[in-house]
Amino acid sequence: MSATAQAxxxxxxxxRGSLQRSRRxxxxxxxxxxxxFAIFFLxxxxxxxxxxxxxxxxxxxxxxxxxxFHPTLENFKALLTSEQYLTFFRNSAVIALAVVVIxxxxxxxxxxxxxxxxFWGSTTLATGVFLTYLIPDSxxxxxxxxxxxxxxxxxxxxxxxxxxxxxxxxxTLTVPFCTWIMIGYFQSIxxxxxxxxxxxGAGYIQMLTKIxxxxxxxxxxxxxxxxxTVSWSEFLYPMAFTVSADQLVLPVGIVTTLIKGDVYNWxxxxxxxxxxxxxxxxxxxxxxxxxxxxxxxxxxxG
Numbered sequence: 001m002s003a004t005a006q007a008x009x010x011x012x013x014x015x016r017g018s019l020q021r022s023r024r025x026x027x028x029x030x031x032x033x034x035x036x037f038a039i040f041f042l043x044x045x046x047x048x049x050x051x052x053x054x055x056x057x058x059x060x061x062x063x064x065x066x067x068x069f070h071p072t073l074e075n076f077k078a079l080l081t082s083e084q085y086l087t088f089f090r091n092s093a094v095i096a097l098a099v100v101v102i103x104x105x106x107x108x109x110x111x112x113x114x115x116x117x118x119f120w121g122s123t124t125l126a127t128g129v130f131l132t133y134l135i136p137d138s139x140x141x142x143x144x145x146x147x148x149x150x151x152x153x154x155x156x157x158x159x160x161x162x163x164x165x166x167x168x169x170x171x172t173l174t175v176p177f178c179t180w181i182m183i184g185y186f187q188s189i190x191x192x193x194x195x196x197x198x199x200x201g202a203g204y205i206q207m208l209t210k211i212x213x214x215x216x217x218x219x220x221x222x223x224x225x226x227x228x229t230v231s232w233s234e235f236l237y238p239m240a241f242t243v244s245a246d247q248l249v250l251p252v253g254i255v256t257t258l259i260k261g262d263v264y265n266w267x268x269x270x271x272x273x274x275x276x277x278x279x280x281x282x283x284x285x286x287x288x289x290x291x292x293x294x295x296x297x298x299x300x301x302g
Contacts, residue, residue: 048274050068094163133180161241177223250272
């Protein structure tokens with residue numbers, strides 16, 4: 001064996017050892033940052049749970065904020081037996097479900113048309129749909145308020161201070177972004193599918209319902225989760241358009257009923273926030289893989 005071959009053979013174990021050490025350190029640092037990330041984002045819900053299990057007296061005593069000396073479920077019981085809180089929860093649930101249905105009925109056909117049916121101005125229109133989502137809520141609620149007042153003045157239909165009117169307003173937030181998500185997902189599906197369907201004599205409606213909807217299920221689930229989350233947690237629009245206690249949704253109801261002047265019922269506030277965050281948390285826990293797949297679809301498409 002030549003000297004060169006011997007040198008290469010002796011250097012190979014050293015390279016393998018160096019590579020293994022590099023991988024080990026990369027894994028260690030990955031876990032370090034993952035733990036820091038988990039601590040940072042889990043602190044708020046853990047703190048809400050701790051405060052929700054405390055009595056008002058213990059909260060006022062300014063004891064250790066991260067420990068419960070006398071745990072109680074009274075805050076949760078008071079909320080779950082309160083007709084007012086259940087009304088807020090019911091309004092939010094009905095609005096969120098209705099907005100999801102309306103959003104998907106509009107966004108899916110629109111995304112299919114813009115993503116698969118090429119026509120003049122389709123690219124510009126698709127970009128415009130996304131750009132409408134970038135307009136913040138704080139700039140839109142004033143003209144929307146004027147429009148609703150104009151409708152009431154000329155038709156007699158009262159839209160202000162009606163929880164069901166939010167079902168009409170929220171799609172202005174959800175439809176543009178859901179359409180953009182679905183456009184990216186539809187464009188990532190191979191073109192051979194619709195070409196084969198057209199050759200077999202299928203129409204565009206049949207292509208959408210029988211071919212693209214089953215294939216695009218992760219994208220549809222991602223758009224559905226987004227629409228539900230936005231309509232469930234929206235604060236500005238219901239704060240501006242609803243006033244009466246029986247018309248409020250959960251985010252606004254918590255602020256307006258559990259905060260009375262300068263008196264903050266922190267135990268019930270934290271318990272209410274924790275209960276209000278439960279539906280989106282459950283949805284994300286079971287559908288996170290679909291959500292990530294839907295958001296990243298088409299990201300590497302050339």
